[in-house]
Amino acid sequence: MNFESSVTLAPGAIRPGFGVRQRVLVLTHSHPKITRGGAEIAAGSLVRALRASGEVEAFLLGCSSKPETERLGLSLTQPFAEQDFVYQAPSSFDHFKFANRDAKFPKILLDLLDEIKPDIVHFHHYTVFGVEAFAIIKRNRPEAKIVLTLHEFLAICLNHGQMVKTKSLQLCDAESPMACSRCFPELGPRDFFLRKAYIRTFLDYVDLFISPSQFLADRYIEWGLPRDKLIVLENVPPELEARPAPTERSQAQVRVRPVPSVKWSAGRRRPIRIGLFGQLSPLKGIKVLLDAAKELAANKIENVRIEIFGDYSSQPLEFQKAVIDALGEVSANVRFHGPYDNSKVHRLMRAVDAVLVPSIWWENSPVVIQEALTNRRPVICSDIGGMAEAVRPGLDGLWFSVGDSMSLAEVLMEVSRSPEILTSLEATLRRPRPVEAVARAHMEAYRAIGAPK
Amino acid sequence: MGFIAYVPEIHHPGESIYAEIEMRDGRIGFRPLQPAFFSGLPAIKELLGRFTLRSDELKEGFDNVFGPAVETMNAFRLLSRPDEDVLNFGAPIRSPRATIVVPLYGRVDFLEYQLAFFSQSLASDHEIIYVLDDPERRLEVDALAAACLAKFERPFTVIALAHNVGYAPANNVGLKHARGDHICFLNSDVFPGDPDWLELLIATEKSDESVGIVGALLNYEDGTLQHRGCAFERLPEFADWVFAIHPDKGRRVTLPESHGAALAVTGACMVMTRELALQLGGFDEGYVIGDFEDADLCLRAGELGLSCLVDYRAQLYHLERQSQGQSQPWRMNLTLYNAWRFQQRWRDHEF
Numbered sequence: 019m020n021f022e023s024s025v026t027l028a029p030g031a032i033r034p035g036f037g038v039r040q041r042v043l044v045l046t047h048s049h050p051k052i053t054r055g056g057a058e059i060a061a062g063s064l065v066r067a068l069r070a071s072g073e074v075e076a077f078l079l080g081c082s083s084k085p086e087t088e089r090l091g092l093s094l095t096q097p098f099a100e101q102d103f104v105y106q107a108p109s110s111f112d113h114f115k116f117a118n119r120d121a122k123f124p125k126i127l128l129d130l131l132d133e134i135k136p137d138i139v140h141f142h143h144y145t146v147f148g149v150e151a152f153a154i155i156k157r158n159r160p161e162a163k164i165v166l167t168l169h170e171f172l173a174i175c176l177n178h179g180q181m182v183k184t185k186s187l188q189l190c191d192a193e194s195p196m197a198c199s200r201c202f203p204e205l206g207p208r209d210f211f212l213r214k215a216y217i218r219t220f221l222d223y224v225d226l227f228i229s230p231s232q233f234l235a236d237r238y239i240e241w242g243l244p245r246d247k248l249i250v251l252e253n254v255p256p257e258l259e260a261r262p263a264p265t266e267r268s269q270a271q272v273r274v275r276p277v278p279s280v281k282w283s284a285g286r287r288r289p290i291r292i293g294l295f296g297q298l299s300p301l302k303g304i305k306v307l308l309d310a311a312k313e314l315a316a317n318k319i320e321n322v323r324i325e326i327f328g329d330y331s332s333q334p335l336e337f338q339k340a341v342i343d344a345l346g347e348v349s350a351n352v353r354f355h356g357p358y359d360n361s362k363v364h365r366l367m368r369a370v371d372a373v374l375v376p377s378i379w380w381e382n383s384p385v386v387i388q389e390a391l392t393n394r395r396p397v398i399c400s401d402i403g404g405m406a407e408a409v410r411p412g413l414d415g416l417w418f419s420v421g422d423s424m425s426l427a428e429v430l431m432e433v434s435r436s437p438e439i440l441t442s443l444e445a446t447l448r449r450p451r452p453v454e455a456v457a458r459a460h461m462e463a464y465r466a467i468g469a470p471k
Numbered sequence: 472m473g474f475i476a477y478v479p480e481i482h483h484p485g486e487s488i489y490a491e492i493e494m495r496d497g498r499i500g501f502r503p504l505q506p507a508f509f510s511g512l513p514a515i516k517e518l519l520g521r522f523t524l525r526s527d528e529l530k531e532g533f534d535n536v537f538g539p540a541v542e543t544m545n546a547f548r549l550l551s552r553p554d555e556d557v558l559n560f561g562a563p564i565r566s567p568r569a570t571i572v573v574p575l576y577g578r579v580d581f582l583e584y585q586l587a588f589f590s591q592s593l594a595s596d597h598e599i600i601y602v603l604d605d606p607e608r609r610l611e612v613d614a615l616a617a618a619c620l621a622k623f624e625r626p627f628t629v630i631a632l633a634h635n636v637g638y639a640p641a642n643n644v645g646l647k648h649a650r651g652d653h654i655c656f657l658n659s660d661v662f663p664g665d666p667d668w669l670e671l672l673i674a675t676e677k678s679d680e681s682v683g684i685v686g687a688l689l690n691y692e693d694g695t696l697q698h699r700g701c702a703f704e705r706l707p708e709f710a711d712w713v714f715a716i717h718p719d720k721g722r723r724v725t726l727p728e729s730h731g732a733a734l735a736v737t738g739a740c741m742v743m744t745r746e747l748a749l750q751l752g753g754f755d756e757g758y759v760i761g762d763f764e765d766a767d768l769c770l771r772a773g774e775l776g777l778s779c780l781v782d783y784r785a786q787l788y789h790l791e792r793q794s795q796g797q798s799q800p801w802r803m804n805l806t807l808y809n810a811w812r813f814q815q816r817w818r819d820h821e822f
Contacts, residue, residue, distance in 0.1 A: 110618075112583075117583060118618070118622065119614065119615060119618040120618065121614070121617040121618040121620075121621040122621070123621070123622070124621045124622050124624075125621070148622070150587070150622040150623070153590070153622070153623075154622060154624075157624060195693065196693070207693070208660075208790035211692035211788070211790065212662070212790070215584070215588070215662065216584055216587055219587055219588060219591055220587075222591075
């Protein structure tokens with residue numbers, strides 16, 4: 019660890035013109051420079067935005083299980099930057115109840131906290147660190163407040179936190195030891211009872227829960243989190259399109275330029291482009307989309323084109339094959355563009371007329387909806403959960419019945435008949451809060467639980 | 472098909488043994504017998520896995536054949552005591568008020584759950600002793616225990632046994648090492664519901680000199696009752712033998728916010744003074760693996776004029792295993808052996 023940095027980062031340091039700066043350590047289960055999942059991207063964006071405010075000393079602790087970040091005999095390294103740490107996680111982690119079995123971890127964490135002396139320890143996810151980390155921090159550094167941003171229904175549902183039944187992919191409304199054991203027959207109801215008790219025991223130490231959507235918050239309150247410790251606050255949106263940074267302006271201040279609307283004049287033959295962005299996994303509803311496309315083709319609808327930007331290479335082979343077969347059948351009105359670099363997402367979105375989110379699980383607070391609205395594109399989405407909350411029908415976009423390809427086909431046929439439905443939405447689209455405002459809301463939340471003003 | 476016979480004292484070193492079988496019509500046959508190649512629990516399991524008795528055969532079968540045979544094999548197995556490795560995780564607690572003794576077998580991960588919950592609510596002057604009765608899990612438990620100490624910062628002791636001995640002997644090893652004024656025998660699949668459970672049990676034990684053993688209110692994970700004290704009942708399907716039963720098990724019942732008398736309490740969670748436990752000599756190790764020894768202990772306390780109580784306020788969860796394992800014939804016959812032994816011991820007791 020850098021000795022010099024621990025000197026320059028003395029606790030309560032008064033910076034000219036700033037008063038006492040908040041000291042925030044953001045922890046995430048992976049590291050945004052190692053993997054590109056939602057939680058680590060959100061954590062990285064938060065750190066960047068906090069730093070850009072000029073009022074926060076922000077540190078990042080991510081995890082890695084990749085051999086390329088291993089250093090012999092070390093568990094904590096700084097491969098990327100001075101205020102940026104990586105915990106090399108051993109494979110002994112118990113993913114069932116998020117229990118860390120690394121006997122060295124508590125000391126690693128406490129030594130780092132001693133060095134950084136944060137006012138706020140903000141977790142994006144608790145897996146890999148283990149839920150016990152909350153108790154370890156509270157017992158040893160009671161002055162540090164613990165914030166946890168919830169991602170998916172991870173504590174509630176063993177099926178990757180999706181609250182979808184394992185075999186049937188049916189939506190699940192509530193956990194129970196018996197219901198969970200039906201999804202995982204090799205585990206009994208008592209295992210799920212203990213899992214919940216274990217996780218709940220340690221979530222008790224969290225001072226503030228942040229949920230990116232009301233829907234997610236309600237599910238967690240129903241599960242047992244205290245209402246008075248939970249706020250709804252969106253994640254800091256991901257880094258905007260990479261472009262040469264003009265002089266001193268930070269990434270967080272870069273804005274997307276206003277996008278001119280697209281008008282369909284009578285007789286114009288340009289197809290209506292409907293874009294799907296993201297991982298092509300079964301729960302993202304790709305099958306619903308392809309079936310709807312087939313229905314459009316059967317109805318000789320030729321002015322709607324589905325543009326798919328995404329990757330299915332990390333999906334189970336069987337599913338990949340099903341996707342490839344389905345793509346082959348509907349090739350006329352579906353274009354598959356393959357994986358894209360996330361820094362290009364804004365440019366790609368501005369080239370479509372609407373963004374489609376056909377997920378067959380609840381979704382949390384999909385980043386893709388935030389991105390679509392930022393680019394002034396209406397969203398066509400399933401009518402449930404985090405999607406329905408983020409998209410007001412008739413104002414931000416259109417809904418169809420979740421999992422129902424006929425319902426989606428009907429919406430698309432309606433759009434085909436009257437493309438102006440999409441352009442007319444532009445006047446009412448919600449404007450996502452800019453990065454600075456979301457960062458400021460986080461800083462206010464930190465103050466509300468005791469961080470320096 | 473075949474024969475099972477109990478023939479005591481046939482061991483003549485250097486001589487081979489054979490069975491001489493005389494039929495009713497006078498024919499006689501000889502059959503050489505192999506010397507025993509199993510001993511201890513494997514031999515007991517092997518024997519108990521080989522027969523099924525009707526209710527009307529139980530008494531004769533166990534009185535003449537299986538009872539004395541298992542009793543002898545069990546006594547022989549207990550002659551060799553396992554080495555005990557005492558592993559202190561964290562500094563031992565100075566003059567503990569109570570010692571919790573937990574035998575650990577199979578699901579060793581329950582240790583992590585229990586310690587997590589204890590680290591939240593259990594007073595720091597109680598001692599926790601795990602008796603690992605599953606030598607093959609030693610490495611796994613060492614690593615898990617080290618991680619638990621690091622993250623929960625709650626000292627505890629693991630006593631690792633060099634070979635598997637079963638429920639009563641494992642608890643008795645824990646008792647031997649215990650230093651608390653009170654002892655709490657606890658199963659590894661029992662988890663606190665009320666955070667004050669142990670304080671309540673100790674206070675109730677102290678409340679009246681005529682109280683010997685205090686049990687807890689145990690629930691299943693769905694909130695239905697598992698234990699509110701034991702009763703005794705003769706079961707006609709098992710030769711009218713007396714069994715300890717759990718009234719209202721699996722039901723939803725409302726109990727007073729106090730305590731109630733019981734004829735016996737389950738060993739899954741019971742509290743008494745260490746002095747009493749030692750005076751009783753711990754659990755009777757003649758019961759094999761784990762059945763009836765808790766009821767037996769309560770009845771022996773009763774012989775000293777001490778009664779059992781259940782504190783309904785001390786609520787815990789008992790996540791008793793599902794019954795798949797019970798359907799194996801040896802397991803059923805083992806229960807019947809322990810039941811037989813209980814009938815012998817309490818032949819003259821009025822139930």
